[in-house]
Amino acid sequence: MAFEPKIVGFLCNWCSYTGADLAGVSRIKWPPNVRPIRVMCSGRIDPTFVVKAFREGADGVLVSGCHPGDCHYYQGNYKALRRYHLLRRVLEQFGIHPDRLMLTWVSAAEGERWAKVTQEITERVRKLGPLHLKD
Amino acid sequence: MIKLRIDGNEVEVNAGTPLLKAAQKLNIEIPTLCHYEGIEPYAACRVCTVEVVRGRRRRMVTACNYPATDGIEVFTDNERVRRARRLNLEMLLGRCSEVPAIRALAAKYGVEKSRFGYDPKEKCILCGLCVRMCSDIVKANVLSFAYSGPRRKVVTPFEREMATDVCIACGACAHVCPTGAITIEDLSQRRGEVPEMYLGPKTAISIPFQQAVPKVPYIDPDACIKMQTGGCGICAQVCEPEAINYKMQDEVVELDVGQILVATGYQIFDASQMAQYGYGKLDNVLSALEFEKMLNSTGPTGGRVLTKNGKEPRAIGIIHCIGSRDARYHKYCSRVCCMYALKFAHLVKDRTNAEVYQFYIDMRAFGKGYEEFYSRVLDEGVNVIRGKAAEVVEATWGNEREGHLLVRCEDTLIGKFREVPVDMVVLCAAIEPNVDQERVGQIFSLSRSPDGFFLERHPKLDPMGTVNDGIYLAGCCQGPKDIPDTVAQAQGAAARILAMIAKGEVLLDPIRASIDENLCGGCKVCNNLCPYMAITFDDVKKVSVVNETLCKGCGTCVAACPAGAITGSGFTDEQIFAEIEGILADAGNK
Amino acid sequence: MPKPKVALYWAASCGGCEITVVDIEAHILDVAKAFDIVFWPCLMDFKVKDVEAIEDGGIFVTLFNGAIRNSEQEHLAKLLRRKSKVLVAFGSCAHEGCIPGLANVTNRDEIFKTVYQETASTDNPKGVLPQTKTEMPEGVLEIPEFWNKVCSLDQVVDVDYYVPGCPPQSNQVWAVLDHLIQGKPLPPKGSILGAGQKTCCDECPRVRKEKKIKRFYRTHEIVPNPEECLLDQGLLCMGPATRDGCGAKCVKVGVPCRGCYGPPPGSHDMGMKMISALSSVIDSEDPAEIERIIATIADPVGTFYRFNLAHSILYRVQEDLKEKQAVK
Ligand SMILES: Cc1cc2nc3c(=O)[nH]c(=O)nc-3n(C[C@H](O)[C@H](O)[C@H](O)COP(=O)(O)OP(=O)(O)OC[C@H]3O[C@@H](n4cnc5c(N)ncnc54)[C@H](O)[C@@H]3O)c2cc1C
Ligand code: SF4
Ligand code: SF4
Ligand code: SF4
Ligand code: SF4
Numbered sequence A: 001m002a003f004e005p006k007i008v009g010f011l012c013n014w015c016s017y018t019g020a021d022l023a024g025v026s027r028i029k030w031p032p033n034v035r036p037i038r039v040m041c042s043g044r045i046d047p048t049f050v051v052k053a054f055r056e057g058a059d060g061v062l063v064s065g066c067h068p069g070d071c072h073y074y075q076g077n078y079k080a081l082r083r084y085h086l087l088r089r090v091l092e093q094f095g096i097h098p099d100r101l102m103l104t105w106v107s108a109a110e111g112e113r114w115a116k117v118t119q120e121i122t123e124r125v126r127k128l129g130p131l132h133l134k135d
Numbered sequence B: 001m002i003k004l005r006i007d008g009n010e011v012e013v014n015a016g017t018p019l020l021k022a023a024q025k026l027n028i029e030i031p032t033l034c035h036y037e038g039i040e041p042y043a044a045c046r047v048c049t050v051e052v053v054r055g056r057r058r059r060m061v062t063a064c065n066y067p068a069t070d071g072i073e074v075f076t077d078n079e080r081v082r083r084a085r086r087l088n089l090e091m092l093l094g095r096c097s098e099v100p101a102i103r104a105l106a107a108k109y110g111v112e113k114s115r116f117g118y119d120p121k122e123k124c125i126l127c128g129l130c131v132r133m134c135s136d137i138v139k140a141n142v143l144s145f146a147y148s149g150p151r152r153k154v155v156t157p158f159e160r161e162m163a164t165d166v167c168i169a170c171g172a173c174a175h176v177c178p179t180g181a182i183t184i185e186d187l188s189q190r191r192g193e194v195p196e197m198y199l200g201p202k203t204a205i206s207i208p209f210q211q212a213v214p215k216v217p218y219i220d221p222d223a224c225i226k227m228q229t230g231g232c233g234i235c236a237q238v239c240e241p242e243a244i245n246y247k248m249q250d251e252v253v254e255l256d257v258g259q260i261l262v263a264t265g266y267q268i269f270d271a272s273q274m275a276q277y278g279y280g281k282l283d284n285v286l287s288a289l290e291f292e293k294m295l296n297s298t299g300p301t302g303g304r305v306l307t308k309n310g311k312e313p314r315a316i317g318i319i320h321c322i323g324s325r326d327a328r329y330h331k332y333c334s335r336v337c338c339m340y341a342l343k344f345a346h347l348v349k350d351r352t353n354a355e356v357y358q359f360y361i362d363m364r365a366f367g368k369g370y371e372e373f374y375s376r377v378l379d380e381g382v383n384v385i386r387g388k389a390a391e392v393v394e395a396t397w398g399n400e401r402e403g404h405l406l407v408r409c410e411d412t413l414i415g416k417f418r419e420v421p422v423d424m425v426v427l428c429a430a431i432e433p434n435v436d437q438e439r440v441g442q443i444f445s446l447s448r449s450p451d452g453f454f455l456e457r458h459p460k461l462d463p464m465g466t467v468n469d470g471i472y473l474a475g476c477c478q479g480p481k482d483i484p485d486t487v488a489q490a491q492g493a494a495a496r497i498l499a500m501i502a503k504g505e506v507l508l509d510p511i512r513a514s515i516d517e518n519l520c521g522g523c524k525v526c527n528n529l530c531p532y533m534a535i536t537f538d539d540v541k542k543v544s545v546v547n548e549t550l551c552k553g554c555g556t557c558v559a560a561c562p563a564g565a566i567t568g569s570g571f572t573d574e575q576i577f578a579e580i581e582g583i584l585a586d587a588g589n590k
Numbered sequence C: 001m002p003k004p005k006v007a008l009y010w011a012a013s014c015g016g017c018e019i020t021v022v023d024i025e026a027h028i029l030d031v032a033k034a035f036d037i038v039f040w041p042c043l044m045d046f047k048v049k050d051v052e053a054i055e056d057g058g059i060f061v062t063l064f065n066g067a068i069r070n071s072e073q074e075h076l077a078k079l080l081r082r083k084s085k086v087l088v089a090f091g092s093c094a095h096e097g098c099i100p101g102l103a104n105v106t107n108r109d110e111i112f113k114t115v116y117q118e119t120a121s122t123d124n125p126k127g128v129l130p131q132t133k134t135e136m137p138e139g140v141l142e143i144p145e146f147w148n149k150v151c152s153l154d155q156v157v158d159v160d161y162y163v164p165g166c167p168p169q170s171n172q173v174w175a176v177l178d179h180l181i182q183g184k185p186l187p188p189k190g191s192i193l194g195a196g197q198k199t200c201c202d203e204c205p206r207v208r209k210e211k212k213i214k215r216f217y218r219t220h221e222i223v224p225n226p227e228e229c230l231l232d233q234g235l236l237c238m239g240p241a242t243r244d245g246c247g248a249k250c251v252k253v254g255v256p257c258r259g260c261y262g263p264p265p266g267s268h269d270m271g272m273k274m275i276s277a278l279s280s281v282i283d284s285e286d287p288a289e290i291e292r293i294i295a296t297i298a299d300p301v302g303t304f305y306r307f308n309l310a311h312s313i314l315y316r317v318q319e320d321l322k323e324k325q326a327v328k
């Protein structure tokens, strides 16, 4: 059977989760490979969740928040941005391809964009192949 | 109280009151040169000479310092008095022969020439008013008498020309000098630094503007002599209700409030950044705010439109969009300028015979009745030129050499380059966020939109709210707008505030962060992460604490705490771990 | 009544943990008085067969230090587990892999290649690598098998308690031993002994501010202010993510905490927590500048996981290094 990547998406409540919802309501197709988990803000996303997802068998992780300047809580997405940059370096040192982690901004109005972003990470991870970290 | 008679009229005064004061009570005028209300009399000029009769004794005395006693009779204008004054004035004229004040007074007494000499240069009559002002009132002790006899004169310390190290430049000496012997020179050439426009001088104590609330005078401590040297205090002496208190200090008052309306307004773009328009360099180029003040009937010109040399202008150019709709400064439209520019035109037409030229890009008459107002102003004969003015330069006008201006622009409606001669230019400088907008924003945790103004919660559905419950916005701090829009927004916000007060309680989401004080190591990593400043440090327990009422549950601190001491209810680590395990339950079993 | 038996063993570790036991000074006599030391190869001549001779559960407590990285260490861990009532993972290596655990970012082949073939000082023209079995005229020689990964003790056998630290501070060691000597009731299984519940910052006397970091420094790059928090000064101090109990020894002398006491109870992954905390206080919102600031961290994994890598969520990524090569 062809490899179907499993991707965990961490989405902020106010922009990306609503944007993903809009994609659904508007019947825009997006790959089922991305399995969303809602948090209030991208600032809540602890890098621990990302490695936990890899350890539990995810082949990729998507972090998505409001566009810079638009975070419902003002600055949470800047924290996510900085964590993302440092986390990429650490994943690389561990031997996980940093492209397995993707950070993106999707607003509540961007259903189309949500579909594009999920397609992008799915294709990206499909090329990288399975990660096999689940014990 | 004692009684005396002056020129046949009886008057009652306190014993010891100088005769000059007693005469003032009867509206009898006695000439003076070296007298000044509030300064100890010195009787140097002697032009206030009067005759005092007590019983059979007659004496010539100086009214400014001679104390009234019971039963005396005073004559202020009989032949003997006039003769004495003539003699005194002739002597003064012999010393200071060209001083207008002395010449005028002498002429009044029929003295045109002095038998005692002619000195066209001397101006000081050695009355010492300035010396007493400086030492007794101002207490700066700069001026004093030096030498004696004919060489006696008023000097600065060591007779240095500029005693600027001790002189506080209050100008009081020049103000009291009866002969104009003292002049004050502005060596600094400073323009007023007061945030209000500097269009004329003001005193150390003044009512800031006519609509001020409360409408009472205030003292500018930098200009007040009392506050600078401990001297003066004249305003307290003359204030009958004794309302003046020099010890009053700015106070920091802390109020506990539940809701805040931020209405910090705007500042006006500094047009001197666009050197081509000459603001700050050319005399009659004004910012719109300066012109607004000039038009104000309680302003420095009493509402008259005047050029720097006090003449009515023959033509005025009003240039729109200075710093607005300009990629180099502000991309946005300041929204109010077109309309106030038309208002200016209307008022200028109303008050002067000047031609008015509007240089505009687009005329934005967006509000109720505004387009109608535009038509009306056009009917009044205002010239409108579509095209942004390129520059303002100095020019001559007819055979007048100086003080005129030329506005150069392209008139895009006729497709021609034009040069318009005017006497005055008004620059409609952009409305921009205050310099301290960022700091004020931090105090209230307000975001700013890309243009720098505060960001409302929602542009359509919540234009006065902010992401922080209980903090509202009104007016230009949120974006350029005119007074009707400001008032509408402010009233809306006030209604929201009152609604909340009436309700008496607030509902909070149960999604909150809390810190386990047994786990917190007090590293302070979380302390400046919270956008609502819900986290503070308890200096006694040495742990951080979340104010659960302020917390909105974003979870940023929860993720950041390196000790894992913060729990975010509803989204705990354990809950999210369980979700991760759940959605990946099928992973790995290939 | 016979004295309770104790054993101390040393697997993949530097030996510091053995020294720290001796560092309890005169108290060592109390230990000798209270217990019958049945196995302590570092100090006395014992043989494995002596241990094998003891009945199962016959040892009251074993303090086991060192990580498990070869077959012999695994064998002894299992043996001592069987023989001991209480097995203590003693010190950072047994607790969470410590410095040996850093080898988990690579594998056996790479390590052998480096150590036996590539280093400048290696003289091995034939490129010989260690073999577990070697045929000799006298018979077959056997050495333990080197594993692909390093494990903490509890990844190999069931562990009752942990004493963290590299090494555990001797005052804490004595406190633990004293507890046992006095026969006080044992804490719940899985407890961490000889340490606190908070973080190193709690014991650190340095004055800290609200943090805002524009660049990081390595210890040789600046002379830190002696009063202020090292992290506030840009030094990578692991104190905020590290369990307290050491007395903040390092930070008190101006050396950033390296994290040897392991994660505090609220933390699921020490390194990830530190990444999260540090990035939260980096003072920039511009991706290019963020990259520049992060570039001043010389070795993120080595810094954030210096003691804890083998016990972290990503304790080991791959048996082979396909992905790692793909990254390059
Ligand atoms: C030249 C000119 C002419 C105009 N003419 C008209 C007109 O004819 N009609 C019209 O409708 N509109 C006109 N406007 C627009 C009008 O000025 C604004 O709409 C109006 O002033 C906005 O009110 P506001 O309360 O938001 O701000 P402001 O009037 O600026 O008031 C803000 C107040 O907040 C105070 N403040 C600022 N910061 C702080 C702080 N940190 N703490 C405490 N206090 C603070 C300021 O001192 C000020 O008193 C004109 C504007 C200009 C520039
Ligand atoms: S980040 Fe955690 S340990 Fe540090 S002060 Fe805040 S709550 Fe305490
Ligand atoms: S969860 Fe967010 S809002 Fe609440 S205290 Fe933490 S940072 Fe502040
Ligand atoms: S970060 Fe390090 S130096 Fe700063 S308070 Fe914590 S332990 Fe002390
Ligand atoms: S300060 Fe940190 S590295 Fe130093 S002993 Fe304590 S826990 Fe270990």
Ligand code: FES
Pocket: A012, A013, A014, A015, A016, A040, A041, A042, A043, A064, A065, A066, A071, A072, A073, A074, A075, A076, A077
């Ligand atoms: S709420 Fe969407 S990123 Fe903060």
Ligand code: FES
Pocket: B031, B032, B033, B034, B035, B042, B043, B044, B045, B046, B047, B048, B062, B063, B064, B065, B127
């Ligand atoms: S006014 Fe009285 S002497 Fe000058």
